[in-house]
Amino acid sequence: MVSGAVSSSAVAGAPAWDVIVGDRFIAALAAPAPEQVLHSLAEAASDDALELERLVGLVPSGRVDPVESFGLVWWAPGATSSVTAVVRGDVVVDLASPGGSRRFDARGIRPWHLADFDDVVALRITHAAAPLEHVRASGERVLHQRASLRTSVIEWTTAEGADAAPPAPWIDADTLLASRRLEPGPGDAVADTIITPRVAVAARHGDRVEDPAIAGAIAPAVAESSTETASGSPTAPTTDTAVRAPRFRIGHGDPVVIANPVLIGRKPMPPRIAGSGDQPELLTVESPEGVISGTHLELRLVGSRLVATDLHSTNGTVLRTASGTRRLRAGESIVVLPGALLDLGDDTIVEILSAQGAPGATRTDSRPHR
Template identity: 35%
Template sequence: MAGAYYSADVLEPGADWRLLVTERFLAAFGPATTVSTMSTLWRIAADETLGLDALIAAIPVRGVAAVDSYAIAALGRTMTFVVRGGGCADVSVAGRVRRVDARGSEPWYVAEITGVERFAVGPLQRSPGDLVQQPQDLPIDGGVVFGPWLGWSAESAVVPPPRSAPAPVQAPHQPALHTLDPNDTNVLGDLGRRAASLRRHRGEPPATAPTPETQSATAFRLGERAPERVDAPVYVGRQPRSPRVTGGVLPRLVRVESPSREVSATHIELRPTREGLLLTDLESTNGTVVRQPGTGVRRLESGECLPVVPGTLIDIGDGNVIEILAYR
C-alpha cells in the first residue's frame, strides 16, 4: 500500500523487528518472533474476511514462540493501535506527536485515534523524530521485512474506508510536525480528587498483579449495588444507550445518578472478549479514571480501550466507582 515505509538501517545482529504491511494493517513484532508466527500473522492480516481481533488472537502469548512485544496499527478513518511490552506507536495528529505504549498494561494496551496524519510503530527505544520520512527510507507496498521501525504517512496513502463506505478517505492537509509533547502522551499525572476517591473505595487494590487463575474479569459492582455478571456488552452512563451494533446480543444498560453531570449520557462500555474484559471510554466529556492492581492511577483518553482485571477500580465521575470482579 502506498504510504508505508521503513528504515533500512542495519542494527546489531538479532535486533531487527519483523515489520508487516497489508492494505489494512501495519505492524512491528519483536526480534524474537519466529518465521512460523510471522507466516501465520501475514495470512490473517491479508485475509479481508478477518479483523483485528483475529490477528491479535493468533499472536502466541505462551511457550517458546511467545511474542512479548509488538505494535499494530489497524487503518481506517479512526485508527486503532494495539501495543504490548516493548512496542510503541508514535502518532501525529494536527502536527502534535503522541506516544502510545503499554506502560505495564496486560495483556495489551489499545488506543483509537481519529485524524492521524503520520505514525510509526516499533520499539520503545526509537526516536519520535523518525516520523519525518527520510530520503533513504524504503517504501513498501506489502509483505514482511526486517528493520528497526515501520512508518506511514497520509500524504501518499489511501486509507481503507469502512466496508459500508463507497469511497476512500482523502488525505488531510499536513501541518508542520513539532517535537513530542509530554503533555499529550499517556503519562500519568496527579489526578486529584478522583484519584483520591479510588483510594478510599474499598481500600487499595492488591499491590501484586493477578495470577492466571484469578485474572479473568467477568463481573462488576457499581458502588454498593449487587455484583452483576458481564456476559454481554454493558453500557454505563446517565442515560445510556447502545451506540454500537451488537451482533444480535442484547446489551445491558446501567444508569447512574450524576447531579453535577460529570457522567456522560453513555460514558463507558464493558465488553467481554475471549482475552478478558475490555473497558472503553465512549468519548466521555470528563473522562474515565482507572486504578488497576499493581499500577498507578491513569485517565483514559477519549475513545481509549483498556483490558481490565479483577481488582480494577473505575471512576466515571460524581462518586460513581465501578469495581471489576471475577465471577464466582
C-alpha cells in the same frame, strides 16, 4: 499495501523487528519472530475479510510460547486517518496528527494494550528506547505490496503527508502547539504554546478504547496532570472540560470530579515508573479488616469514557450494575457507566455518578450500598 507511504530504517545497535505489511495492517514482532506466526500474518496480508480480533489472535500472547513484544497498526475498511494500535512489551507506536504527536506504549499491560486514534497523518513502530522524534518516513521506501522485512523502525504516512512538511512537534506534559501561519507577519510568534488541561488533549486526539470484550484489557491512553490536598483527597478541577467529566463518590461522601487518574486503596502509592507524564492522585480509604489492598483500584478517563481497573488486588473488586453483579479478574479493566457500584470490601463502595450538569446528576441516590 496500506494506503499511503511505508518506509523502514535500520539503526545500528537498535533492536530489530520482523515486519509484515498487509493490505490493512502493519505488524512488527520482536526478531527473530516465530516462523509460523510470520507465515500466518503473511497469509492474512491480502485477506479482505480480515477482522482485527483475528489479526490479534494470530500473535500468541497467552501462556504458551507468547511473543513478548509486538505492535500492530490496523486500518478498518475504507479508513485512512483512523487507526487502531495494539502493543505489548517493549514496542511503541508514535502517532502524528495535525495538532501534534504522542507515544502509545504497552505500560506493562497484559495481554496487550489497545486504543483507537483519529486524524492520524503519520506513525512509527519502534522500540520503547528510541527517542521521540518527528515521523518523517525518511527511510527506505517499501514499494512491494504485502511486504515482509526485518528492520529497526517502520514508518507510515498518508499519501498527502509523504511529500508534505514535517508534522507539528511533540506535545509535552501540558502543552499544545498553537496554529502557525505559513507566512508570519511582523510581530507574529513563530510558534506559540497554550497551557491546557489534559482532558482537552484526549478530546483533541479522539482517543478511545476498544470494547473491553474485544480488548481484554483496557489501560491508560491519556496522561493527566495531578493535584492533591493535604489529606490525600483529589481536588475538584475547575475547567469547563473537567466539569463535564464523570464523577464518583465513596459511600455517602461528597462527589469528586475525575480529571486525573485516581488510585484508591488502604495506602495507595504511585507507579514506580511513571508512564508518559502520568501523575495519579492518591485516595486513601479505611479498611479495618485489612481486606482492601494498598493500591486497590484505578479510575481513569480514556477519551470520554471512565475506565476502572482492579490493580491485582488481594480481595478483588465486585462490579454491580443494573444488569447484574460480577467480580473483576485481577488486573481487569472495564468501562463503567453512571450508576455502577465498585465494592472493594470492608463496606467501601465506589459509586460512579453522572457528570455535573447531566440529567439526573443532582439526584440524591438513596439506594443501599450493600
